[in-house]
Amino acid sequence: PLKLYGAQIKQTRAEIKKFKHVQNHEIKQLEKLEKLRQKSPSDQQMISQAETRVQRAAVDSSRTTLHLEETVDAFQRQKLKDLQKFFCDFVTIEMVFHAKAVEVYSSAFQTLEKYDLERDLLDFRAKMQGVYGHYDTRLLANTNPSPSVLQFLASQSAQSTIWSPGKEGEESEDNSMEEAPMEDLRALGQGPHKRELPTTVRRT
Template structure:
């Protein structure tokens, strides 16, 4: 009877072990599979971001275009490392956790077989006790009951020993697998993040080295080209006007009192008088084909000349 009670305690411990493993390993498997799927979705979204960055870069100025394309290439490298991370997680973490579902079902089958043989043992033991109470003198019936009980005890002992070995192997494997699976998980994540950190550092340097001044110059040049060659800040020059002789544009012109008739005739050869004086002499003061300057002396001052004209 004590052996039966001892086996009951063993069965309870085994059943609790199986129940905990089934509960938590099932959750681990579900969560790690969801984790891997989330990483795959993040990879897909990042691939779309890379495509949009390249499309945007093709619309920008040369410096920004090169910078954005370089950034997109670095981001694409991160997604390559993320793809390797996903494959490793699926192989080293998710798949081993899935296998525990099959192993736990096999152990549950062993437990059911053991419970069946143990129930048969308890049944034969109770039958023997009852026969000894009812017919203590019927040796043949009691002998048959004892024989059945011994066979049931032997079956239970064999099944119990087999179950202990199975559970011993399962527990040892479970403890090592927990260590290995989550160590692999951490190693995969460390490798990914180490590689991603290197690539992100290069991407950061590429963005940080971007100089917007060249693109602004290019943008302003395009704006000026579309609006014409108008310069809002003209440069003032001291060169003489091309419409006048160099002596008129580059030197101070003599005043009217200093000029003689000879100077006036020389000035007339270069520009009409209407450009020098705002008002012309009236037609009434000169006759057709005759000029008043023809009858004036050569050394007459310009002031006197203006009075005659």
């Protein structure tokens, strides 16, 4: 809409220029009439013609002035109307923006009011106990643990399961290594020249 004011401003400037031209023409005719009255006060015919020209210039000036006033009034009316529309649109957009902001802040405030500090504290304690390798199920029995805690406990349990077979394998290898020398000693005690003692004696 602001682009339309370019043509309106040009038109208004043209009207103002025309008004100044007509006004200057009226002033010149008045000056001529005064000079004629001073130089030839007895020449009534020339004075009458000059007065007629002055009257015509005055009529043109009045008509141009009225038209200029109407043009300026219409321009001012349209300008104020457009400014009103611009500011109404701007204020409407700002109200919508701030209404949305108030809605978001209200939701955030309600979320903060519903914040459960004890639950987060219990989750934190459960995580800390999981790091140190022991869990207290009583902490989780009185509340609903968050999904992050459940995922953390599951990962800790999986790691414990992965490491347990390795430790058992190492212990079994150590035991087998300890039992090997004992079997070698028994084999030396039971040489080829030593007879095995009967485990049972038959009664006659």
